[in-house]
Structures are given as C-alpha cells and as structure tokens.
Amino acid sequence: MTALTLSTAGAATLRADAVVVGIAKGTGPKGGLVVAPGAEAVDKAFGGKLAGVLETLGASGAEGEATKVPSPSGLKAPVVLAVGLGTAPAKDEAFATEVLRSAAGSAARALTGTKKAAFALPVEAAEDVAAIAEGALLGAYAFTAYQDGGKGAKAPLAEIALIGAKPRDKAHKAAAERAIALAAELNRARDLVNTPPNDLYPESFAAVATAAGKEHGVKVQVLDEKALTKGGYGGILGVGVGSANGPRLVRIGYTHPQAAKTLAFVGKGITYDSGGISLKPAGHNETMKCDMAGAAAVFAAVVTAARLGLKVNVTGWLALAENMPSGTATRPGDVLRMYSGKTVEVLNTDAEGRLVLADALAKASEEKPDAIVDVATLTGAMMMALGSRTFGVMANDDAFRTAVHETAEEAGEQSWPMPLPADLRKGMDSPTADIANMGERMGGGLVAGLFLKEFVGEGITWAHLDIAGPAYNEGAPFGYTPKGGTGSAVRTLVRLAERTADGELG
Numbered sequence: 001m002t003a004l005t006l007s008t009a010g011a012a013t014l015r016a017d018a019v020v021v022g023i024a025k026g027t028g029p030k031g032g033l034v035v036a037p038g039a040e041a042v043d044k045a046f047g048g049k050l051a052g053v054l055e056t057l058g059a060s061g062a063e064g065e066a067t068k069v070p071s072p073s074g075l076k077a078p079v080v081l082a083v084g085l086g087t088a089p090a091k092d093e094a095f096a097t098e099v100l101r102s103a104a105g106s107a108a109r110a111l112t113g114t115k116k117a118a119f120a121l122p123v124e125a126a127e128d129v130a131a132i133a134e135g136a137l138l139g140a141y142a143f144t145a146y147q148d149g150g151k152g153a154k155a156p157l158a159e160i161a162l163i164g165a166k167p168r169d170k171a172h173k174a175a176a177e178r179a180i181a182l183a184a185e186l187n188r189a190r191d192l193v194n195t196p197p198n199d200l201y202p203e204s205f206a207a208v209a210t211a212a213g214k215e216h217g218v219k220v221q222v223l224d225e226k227a228l229t230k231g232g233y234g235g236i237l238g239v240g241v242g243s244a245n246g247p248r249l250v251r252i253g254y255t256h257p258q259a260a261k262t263l264a265f266v267g268k269g270i271t272y273d274s275g276g277i278s279l280k281p282a283g284h285n286e287t288m289k290c291d292m293a294g295a296a297a298v299f300a301a302v303v304t305a306a307r308l309g310l311k312v313n314v315t316g317w318l319a320l321a322e323n324m325p326s327g328t329a330t331r332p333g334d335v336l337r338m339y340s341g342k343t344v345e346v347l348n349t350d351a352e353g354r355l356v357l358a359d360a361l362a363k364a365s366e367e368k369p370d371a372i373v374d375v376a377t378l379t380g381a382m383m384m385a386l387g388s389r390t391f392g393v394m395a396n397d398d399a400f401r402t403a404v405h406e407t408a409e410e411a412g413e414q415s416w417p418m419p420l421p422a423d424l425r426k427g428m429d430s431p432t433a434d435i436a437n438m439g440e441r442m443g444g445g446l447v448a449g450l451f452l453k454e455f456v457g458e459g460i461t462w463a464h465l466d467i468a469g470p471a472y473n474e475g476a477p478f479g480y481t482p483k484g485g486t487g488s489a490v491r492t493l494v495r496l497a498e499r500t501a502d503g504e505l506g
Contacts, residue, residue, distance in 0.1 A: 238355055250316075
C-alpha cells in the first residue's frame, strides 16, 4: 500500500518526484486562476506567475483537472502538478473537505508511476489533513492481482508526503493514522469486489474474514452448509442451493471493554449473481461479481473499527452465497422457511439478496443491538431513481434515517433518504406463504426495503442502504474513485460507529 507521512519540510525544499498544488477559479471582477494556500513557496519559485503559466497551458481550475508543468530552479521536485479545486471560497472561508479529498485523489491518479509526491494543498485544520490523506491514499489504488506487470505497466504512487500538516500535533497525527487504517480496509473491500468469482466464493470470502480476524483481534465465526441447515437458515440456503460453492454466514465481532452501545452491520454477499432460474440476460451479468459489495463494506468497516479502537461494539454479518441455475436450484414458486420462521414464496430467483439478508437480519436481531444497518447492492430500481453515484437510505425510524444520511454526507458519500410507503406492502401478499419476495414493479427499491423490514426484530432501530449504484464504477475513474469496485458505504459505516462511540447517536 502507498505510504503516507506528515512532513515539516517546505514545498520548495522537500525532495520528491513531484509537488502537488491547488488552483482555483477566482471570484474577483477579472476572474482568472488563483493559487490555493499551501503553494506559496512554489508560486514564488515561478516568480509569482504560476497561475499565468497554468492558464497559458489551458488550465481552468475545474474540480479534478490536473495539469503538469516542469519546475523552475528553486524547487527540489522536478514536476509541479496543479490540481483544480473549483471556485475559490469567499474570504475567511475554507475549501470544503470533500473538494480537498477529491482533488488529492485526482492528483494521486495522475501521478501513477511516480515514486514520491509532496502534497501542498490547503491545510487549516485536522479535518483537512484527514481529507487530503484519505483522498490521496484512495486515489493511489490499483487492482493488479491478475496482471503480470509487464512492459509499460505503472505502479500506483508509492509515497505521499503531506506538507502543511504538523507531525507533532495530536489531532493532525490522529487524522493521518485514521486515514491510513480506513484506506487500507476500504481498498481491501475494493479488492474483494474486483476479485473474479472463480476465486472469490462464499468459502474463500469467509477465509479472508477469518484471517483478518486473527490479524486484528476480531472474533470470527463461520456457519457452513451443515450449520446453516441445522439452524434453519432457509433464505441463505435457498439462494445457495443451486451452486457447487456452498453458502456461508459469517459473524465478525469487535468489542471494546468501555463500549456503551452496540451496532450490527449486515451485508449482502452474493459472490456471483446469475439470477438463478430467473436468469439474467446477456449484458446484465458481466459485472455481477460485484453483488457482494455490501458484505465487503461491512467486513471493512468492522475491521477498521477494530484498528481504530473505537469505544463501541460492532458486529458484522456477512450473508454469503452464489446464485446459480442448476437442477438443485430454487424455482420460481418455491416456498422457503426463513430463519425467523416466516415463509417466503419466491416469485423471482433474481430477487435473492433480500432472502439472504432476511436471515442475517433476523439472526442479528437476536443479539439486541442498539441499531442495525444493512448494506446491499439490492435493486436496479434504486439506480434508476438515484443514478450511479448516490445510494438510498431507508429506515424504520425517521430520525435514524436522517442521522445516517447526514453521516454519509459528512463522510463524503452521496446518499439520499427514501421512504417506506406502507401501501406498497400489500403487493407482496402471497396466497401460499406469509410474504412473497416480489411486489409492485414501480418503486421496486422501496418494496425491497419493506421486505427487509419484516425481518428486523421488534423494537430495534434499523436502516437499509441500497448501494446498487455507487458500489461498482463502470465508467472512467474520477476523483479518488477508481474504475470497478469503489468501497461504497465503508466510510459511512465507520463514521456511524465513531459517532456512536462519541455518544452522538442513540
């Protein structure tokens, strides 16, 4: 992983392969570019004309724009990379942390193949240190496990030195350490999402969780097919029964001796989703290795909480299965008896995520946590509603839904609160079972949320994050977001755990 340090050296004197500075669109009468705070020494080396040089090269200061220019004498780094920060803030105001996070990520991506870079972006508080460190470490990600690294291959930026941060300042040091732990686990979640399904299946995913548990002092329990059958986990078994790779339910638990609250995170872990007997058409199944992104996010969040030593108990439930068609697969019309005792008529085997989550939610509820949050790439309907960069938030408590939404925004993740209209519940009535796994087509994302709500224990606060849109980026990289697995929801879950530990929630 990319190394990160806080440096007391100046931007002009630090030995590095490149120095990163910020530029912004001016708000004065003449407009033009302005050099952002932190880059004063670099601007001085250009005789105070860095903005003019960059304008000549076509730089506009737009967010995410990256422009390289050779360094003049007076700078130890041979290259200056100017990254756009958008419109300059008003006087006495600072750049938003998400702007800094995204800019740092864009810079790190632009410096692929570089050994060391000095980041001289605006730093006024520990929050800025955290944002720049996170963005740079997340932007320096690459998934190369299946590439030979032959001629022309470039490794991610190897070392980041943050200038302007104070290594001896406790808040700055803590912000950097948090960013390192968070980025390491979020990038591990990305790796899991990007791993081909012939190598990542329920048993191998469980093995990764077990190894991480041993490394970070987190207790891991794995239920295999035999244990699932004995326990009556009809939802997980019903989805996994068609595959040669059997399902698993993994409990990963972090506890703190001074914790006053307990959170349970539940993740959908369909390591490959063919749709089952309700087979997906060509063009809709090529990226279905990403259908375990919810479980990856939960796994990463629990391990991050452990690495940070948060004063909160966090339990993760990974509902792992592979949804395949075969002679043993669940058929449309079959009825499953779930772990909770409820029966579900399966009308569509491609609505499988809610089935494995239902069992995991019921099991998690038995431990009476203060709140449950499930994370899932659940519905295409949510993508239709919110696009590819925003996840939906549903809950059985309006105040908690608002808290989760605000926490996501604070963490730098786009989300939107969604309702759970009671009138949509009737569409899931079944003449054969207690409930069907499908309802009205319109509002399908909300219907899925209502289905999950049925399996949450009475009196337990619960929220559901549908990350179908942002979990996997099929487009070009942007900011600190790569192509492929993104690690969606990890930062939200970690921040939720931090706020709970600090007594801000519940």
